[in-house]
Amino acid sequence: MQGIYVHIPFCHRKCGYCDFNSYAGLDTLVEPFVDALHREIEQSPYAGERFDTVFFGGGTPTYLSGEALASILEHLTCRFAIAPNAEITCEANPGSVSLAQLRLLRQAGFNRLSFGVQSFHLDELQRMDRIHTPAEVLQSVAWAREAGFENLNLDLIFALPQQTLERWEASVRQAIALQPEHLSLYALMLEPNTRFYHLYQKGQLRLPDEEVQVAMFRLAQQLTAEAGYHQYEISNYAKPGYECQHNMIYWRNEPYLGFGPGAVSYMEGRRWTNIKHPREYIRRIHAGEPLELEWERLTGWDSVAETLMLGLRMVDGVDLHALEQRFGLPVHQHYAPVIAQLIARGWLEQHGTTIRLTQEGLLWHSEVALAFFEK
Ligand code: SF4
The missing domain is CATH 3.20.20.70 (Aldolase class I)
Incomplete structure (x- = not known):
């Protein structure tokens, strides 16, 4: 989508x-x-x-x-x-x-x-x-x-x-x-x-x-x-x-296209943000200047960590197998120690290939996300 x-x-x-x-x-x-x-x-x-x-x-x-x-x-x-x-x-x-x-x-x-x-x-x-x-x-x-x-x-x-x-x-x-x-x-x-x-x-x-x-x-x-x-x-x-x-x-970290001042877009793995102030936005449009304020290309493990961070916000969690297919990386193996640690803390649970936050973990999403980013 x-x-x-x-x-x-x-x-x-x-x-x-x-x-x-x-x-x-x-x-x-x-x-x-x-x-x-x-x-x-x-x-x-x-x-x-x-x-x-x-x-x-x-x-x-x-x-x-x-x-x-x-x-x-x-x-x-x-x-x-x-x-x-x-x-x-x-x-x-x-x-x-x-x-x-x-x-x-x-x-x-x-x-x-x-x-x-x-x-x-x-x-x-x-x-x-x-x-x-x-x-x-x-x-x-x-x-x-x-x-x-x-x-x-x-x-x-x-x-x-x-x-x-x-x-x-x-x-x-x-x-x-x-x-x-x-x-x-x-x-x-x-x-x-x-x-x-x-x-x-x-x-x-x-x-x-x-x-x-x-x-x-x-x-x-x-x-x-x-x-x-x-x-x-x-x-x-x-x-x-x-x-x-x-x-x-x-x-789900899927593509989106943003219009207007400060709008963020994420298309083809590239993420960019439009200039924020409406006055400058209007000026640039009229001057034919680029609207982009900043951009980055997310690849490899950065994309995986971000997809995990966002996906774990959803109560159904994230299917690690689907992530492996999507990014072509050994996601489960790479994060196994982090996942084990978070399960031991009571913040994460695993069912088959899906991980998701526990009721307690819903209160600690930022800390969980950080653990995946720091790996
Ligand atoms: S100023 Fe108030 S109404 Fe406007 S975007 Fe912020 S929260 Fe919403």
């Missing part, structure tokens, strides 16, 4: 925890950006290639009008062989959608919406600098259904400042009550250069203890399981058949 990612870098306001390539206050760049994006699509050397998923992320894609988003998708459809049953997702922020816009998106061919809900408590949303209210989430989900979307994801974040287990439980229950097909339940990450990070450095951000964070993760697992979702990745839960196909491409 291979996917297309389109990055829309605009937001109404920068959230306190966010280090994504997103910007507030760049309204004057929206039109030139859409024009530049069309040009980048037009110039792609991969015209005619088949893609199985399309994902518009950001930033806030719904910062753009429905017409602009529809025209970009239409251009992609003309330029590439998008599979007839392709999963086509648009990320949306509950405070930035309208029924008319969602109708337009559905008619244009988008068939999945991913809402950045994050919490159902107004004070938590405000602490994060989110622009929406819990009532707007309910409204947006209702509009999405009315517009004909049958595949919805809701994102929530746990381990928020001052969050208690009870408040996290209320948010998860509320999300489940809306009956989305998919839930992404992430732990807060403190990223450098964010407002949260600076507050934390100054001792002004009170985060739940590690013990409580683990309890939040376990509670999410329990509540989603009771409601008929299965956990298929560390942070992702789906009703049967609604696993996010686009993200599965990343976790």
Whole structure:
């Protein structure tokens, strides 16, 4: 499988925890950006290639009008062989959608919406600098259904400042009550250069203890399981058949083509990142200059380690035999001591040729990944 990612870098306001390539206050760049994006699509050397998923992320894609988003998708459809049953997702922020816009998106061919809900408590949303209210989430989900979307994801974040287990439980229950097909339940990450990070450095951000964070993760697992979702990745839960196909491409380390500022592509073993700032992105497109900020070619054991790192995020784990076939390397033999060590620690289990994280290991994915990289 291979996917297309389109990055829309605009937001109404920068959230306190966010280090994504997103910007507030760049309204004057929206039109030139859409024009530049069309040009980048037009110039792609991969015209005619088949893609199985399309994902518009950001930033806030719904910062753009429905017409602009529809025209970009239409251009992609003309330029590439998008599979007839392709999963086509648009990320949306509950405070930035309208029924008319969602109708337009559905008619244009988008068939999945991913809402950045994050919490159902107004004070938590405000602490994060989110622009929406819990009532707007309910409204947006209702509009999405009315517009004909049958595949919805809701994102929530746990381990928020001052969050208690009870408040996290209320948010998860509320999300489940809306009956989305998919839930992404992430732990807060403190990223450098964010407002949260600076507050934390100054001792002004009170985060739940590690013990409580683990309890939040376990509670999410329990509540989603009771409601008929299965956990298929560390942070992702789906009703049967609604696993996010686009993200599965990343976790399987399969090819993807990115458009827009800061978008990453991984095609034919080569990975590159576009220039990040939208202004420079637009300038380069007009000047006919390359968009690439950096690139690397992954080969041999680096590719294997990366495929293992990503693949082990999935609850079903990784088939070592399939990896050996894919990379032509003695994967099992090479990693046997690491695997034995991780099994002894209780973080990994092996069934036939498949390795996967244990329930305990799901909490230690970064350490497990490091062990494979250090081999
Ligand atoms: S809406 Fe999303 S991308 Fe935009 S600033 Fe907030 S977290 Fe970042």
